[in-house]
Amino acid sequence: MSASVSPSVQAAELPSTNGKTEQPAAGETTATNGTSPKPAAATPAKQQQANQAAANDGSQPNTSLYVGELDPSVTEAMLFEIFNMIGPVSSIRVCRDAVTRRSLGYAYVNFLNSNDGERAMDQLNYSLIRGRPCRIMWSQRDPALRRTGQGNIFIKNLDEGIDNKALHDTFSAFGNILSCKVAVGEGGSLGYGFVHYETQEAADNAIEHVNGMLLNDKKVYVGNHIPRKERLQKIEEAKARLPTCKSRGFGFVNYEHHDAAQNAVTELHDMDFHGQKLFVARAQKKTEREEELRRSYEAAKNEKLSKFEGVNLYLKNIPEEFDDERLREEFAPFGTITSCKIMRAPSGISRGFGFVCYSAPDEANKAVAEMNGKNDG
């Protein structure tokens, strides 16, 4: 025998919302006793067929609701009291475990008249039943839509003041919402939630417009919902691909044939690669590479030396208060100065020596002849 409860007694105490005689919503129950009215005709068979047909072709029958997030203590009778205020209810069923009969936390509410479902959705969604906000959706027997996750989005960093209704109101601007919920714990909002749209277009629209925006002064994240399993899997994949230590910025590629290696050097050396100039050259032994670097450093040094040969003057006992400009003024009369520098400590204080470089040796010679040993006074 079914454990469903006939709500006819409670129903009799409710104010009639439509002036007509209340229909006892006993359609789902097989329990009868001598005093209750005859089990209601509930939804006429034809109406049920029509509803089912409508549900099958994707449109809504407007009369069948799924009511979720119910406390296990919620009964058909309680739901009848609430939903029959909207319009005559034809039947209610709280789904229960077949063995333990414990409530599975959801129920079906069927209305007699079309559009009462819509009104119930508007007026009762997220209302508290036994202290818990219920979540109302259209009854959708075909599980395909729920399984694909199409149009399902995830929102995080929600202000604690944002509840189901507020979340629904914010996100209803982007499309038709099938289901919406803020995750809650003992202390209220957990700061994240879900909005499942009818279409992926609506979801994309919501992501585009709300991701990174302020909601109650908090910058929220909005993205496609990724099931936990998939997410963990992605994290693992990412870990596997990432190096465990920092790259030193160089590596080696071995080709099978010399031609290919040669070609790589020709084509890739100095090429822009992720914003950096790529260095591609024949791989050298460490000692070979060190030798080459030492030689090129030596060459650069020699070039500098020869460049300054005969034109660069070393000066010492430069007055402490001199700056480069003042030094330049002193030495300008003897030729064209190409560079001029007083050496300084990191603190900026003059070290009392420096360099003046002329464009030609005879200029430098003239400066030495005129300035060497000269007192600044």
Added chain:
DNA sequence: GATGAGCGC
């Protein structure tokens, strides 16, 4: 920081 659960007589 965080990625639910869910569809019947």
